[in-house]
Amino acid sequence: MRKYVPKDNVQGKSYYTDRFWVAPRVPREEVTDAHFTGVVATLGVLAKEAHVELGQLIVHIDARDNVAVIKALKEACGYTQCSEQSAVDYLAKDGEFELFYQLLNVNEAKRARVVCRIKKGEAIESIVPLFNSANFAEREMFDMFGIKVNNHPFLKRILMPDDWEGHPLLKTYPLHGDEFASWYEVDKIFGKEYRDIIGPENRDPAKVDRHDTKRFARIGYEVPFGTDISEGETQKEIEYSEALLVNYNKKESKTLDKRR
């Protein structure tokens, strides 16, 4: 029986698996740092869970509180820069996206990450009124995951073309693209009805046809330009020059092949 391949996560997977291997975890530490303790105290009940992982504070919050929490961090705790904002796809496992906001406190040189989860199809409130750097970051998140951002000033695809279908960083999206991606240029330039006329073999301009004698030549099997070699060609002996010194006669060497 063929092995079952899950369709909800088509990304790279290890061929070798060990049933008894349990992955260790990066230690999650209690919040003991004075600054981070103050931050957690400021957030109060808004912070559902807080811990320190590898020197940075991670605060888990409810997705509906994201603007309130980030506003508090910006105005009360001095986190004046939003370095990064994006999402992680957990649809296959939990049916959720995990969103994170990476914040920087310039004066204290501290970094905090605000993490929240939203269900599939839910939208998140934009933090552009607080941090303009989220403008591009949220657009990228929308482009890559299809997460809608409410009240974003200009929510539009940023890296992919406007008329693209699908969101490339979803775990369901294969690395080499889907059906739409492979026909994108053909559909756009000629129209969908030309898919059959052009065919999958001509879709790829990098395709090499072995019987094409107009663009390619086989060493040792040279034939005149444009000859039909679908029936096969005869091998020619490769001749090596025996002359030590070549007399480059300028007049003769300049004659060009007429068919070009």
Next chain:
Amino acid sequence: MQVANKLSPFFENLNFERDDNTMVINFGPQHPSAHGQLRLVLELDGEQVVKAYPDIGYLHRGIEKMAENMTYNEFLPTTDRLDYIASTSNNYAYALAVEKLLGIEAPRRAQVIRTMLLELNRVISHLFFIATHALDVGAMSVFLYAFREREFGMDLMEDYCGARLTHSAVRIGGVPLDLPANWLENLAAFCDKVEYELEHTYEALLTENRIWKMRLEDVGVISAEDALNWGCTGVMLRGSGVKYDIRKEEPYELYAELDFDVPVSDRCDSYGRYRLYMEEMKQSVRIMRQLIPMYAQTQPQLMAHAPKYISATKEDIMTQNYALMQHFVLVTQGMRPPKGEVYVPTESPKGELGFYIKSEGEPYAYRLKCRAPSFFHTGLLQKLLVGTYIADVVTIIGTTNIVFGEVDR
């Protein structure tokens, strides 16, 4: 009236015809001053920019997607293609993030070599900035001189790793090679050369140059609040008077032991940023000079000893059975870091380059997010360009020092 179809879209400026005063023009994607594939849609009122819309994505290769489908070591050469002007800083930022996740530290000699390479890349990148920025503004000769020195820097990189542009000169857990013979002498000579040329060529040509000052002073002004708010890092942030250098504030590698200054400018304009780039190159030279004697005091070990994650040395692999088995497993299956998430910022020549890695304990990263400085600096253009004149647009794009390998990823 034009009839647009799929093969011949509108080519005339309909908006201009309709509103008769604002004109919409496309700056790029094929423009020599666009620093890559940047398409800027500019709405102009006369010669003044009313609205700017940076359109990116022409170089999108899905590097973050590739990271989810490659093992950690396989992905490292891909990071070369982010900021291809200073590849080693990308390799290093990625390697450092993975090392943080694994909880390992590179041996001392590898740290010395890495710091040297990082600073060498910073000089190479800044020389490239000076060259292209001056060329954009109209100073052709600076371009030629700066590229000459940049070639010497790239020769050093080639001596070390064999590549001039896509170095892959750093590995997770250390560096692959020791320094070749005479490399340190050549580096010292390069330091002297750069320092001399900085003072006698670039600064002599540009700093007090009347045209250069007229084109750069009070152009692209951005306040400190705006710089923080729009996610500016690196020189863009320090040029607005915010003294934040990750090498100083959150030191990694050997930067805590090294003696260097962080130049800051409160001019907030392109000229201030140009001065910072020059000053940073001098500081990089200073750092490299301090590193040269540190190399001799180190032990020859180049890769961290962590048998669960890092292969042994070639000699051990060839002579010892267990090292060979370990190497075989690591090459065929890839390392499996612990579950967890990490965000590691580094000070790349362009600004804060950080990698966010979410690991689920598999040999493939569950999610890798590359925080590229140029991406946010491109976003800033929609604020920075409004109200400026079209002649300054090129200066402002140049001063942000964006590289499109990094913007589009």
